[in-house]
Amino acid sequence: MQFTNHKIERNDPCWCGSGRKYKQCHMHFDEKIKQFERKGFIVPSHKIIKTPEQIQGIRESAKINIAVLDEVADKIHIGMSTEEIDRIVYDTTTKMGGIPAPLNYEGFPKSVCTSINSVVCHGIPDENEILKDGDIINVDVSTIKDGYFSDSSRMFCMGNVDPEWKKLVDVTKECVEIGIENVKPWTTLGDMGAKVHQHALDHGYSVVREIGGHGCGLEFHEDPFVSYVSVPGTEMLMVPGMCFTIEPMVNMGTNRIYEDEDNGWTIYTMDDAPSAQWEVQVVVTEDGCEVITY
Secondary structure (H helix, E strand, O other): OOOOOOOOOOOEEOOOOOEEEHHHOOOOHHEEEEEEEOOOEEEOOOOEEEOHHHHHHHHHHHHHHHHHHHHHHHHHHOHHHHHHHHHHHHHHHHOOEEEEOOOOOHHHHOEEEEEEEOEEEOOOOOOOOOOOOOOOOEEEEEEOOOOOEEEEEEEOOOOOOHHHHHHHHHHHHHHHHHHHOOOOOEEHHHHHHHHHHHHHHOOEEOOOOOOOEOOOOOOOOOEEOOOOOOEEEEEEEEOOEEEEEOOOOOEEEOOOEEEEOOOOOOOEEEOOOOOOOOOOOEEEEOOOEEEEEO
16 A cells, blocks of 8 residues: 655645644654555545544544443343344434444344344344343443544443353453554554464354454544554554554354355354453554543
């Protein structure tokens, strides 16, 4: 990826919208990125790097996103349908002035994804799908507020969950926390992703390859794609201002998956083994990252 397609002169206004001259704002920052590009690294374009104003807008969206998941956490229970979860998400989001990002996104029919047991992701809420004792469920909430996007998910264990399934849920959360710890500016997404992958492997699990994290903020899904089966030193360079999700999908069995042919959305494990996922959204900072959603 080419860093920038046009030359900015030293005394031009900075591309970030600060109103300052380029030489007084992002010129040295850009030069550092170009040094990495010349060494063969994949580097982010200006479009990927969020300005302070944009980051604040994403934070405001995230306030709703977190509140929605808190409401789900308060209300979720054995015997409720996933359609009821969808209503909680829609009602809470809209009452707070937001829009559920999944609703009608590329034809998705609901306001939230509810993925139970062997469903890896993109489960569609249904009034006939009832939460049972022993289920594990991922509730994936995405929010738009004033044009800014936020995205996060949590796992919920319903009643008497098999201890091995509970361990899968806990280790997957640890994978996310390891990902957060390894978001460091001027290192690569591959460095971070490899650490996440290794933690899953250490516990005998596999990680889905085809679906991963993504840039998020000005659009629902932006560049870069964030893999969690990556190799150190590969993938895009992380720099301050990048905003993306950390959301490894960890399977107890094989990493092979398939898509529901009927609805064209829901992804299942090929061997029907359980899968877990937690998702957070982060912004890269000068010394690590800010967790926008959790």
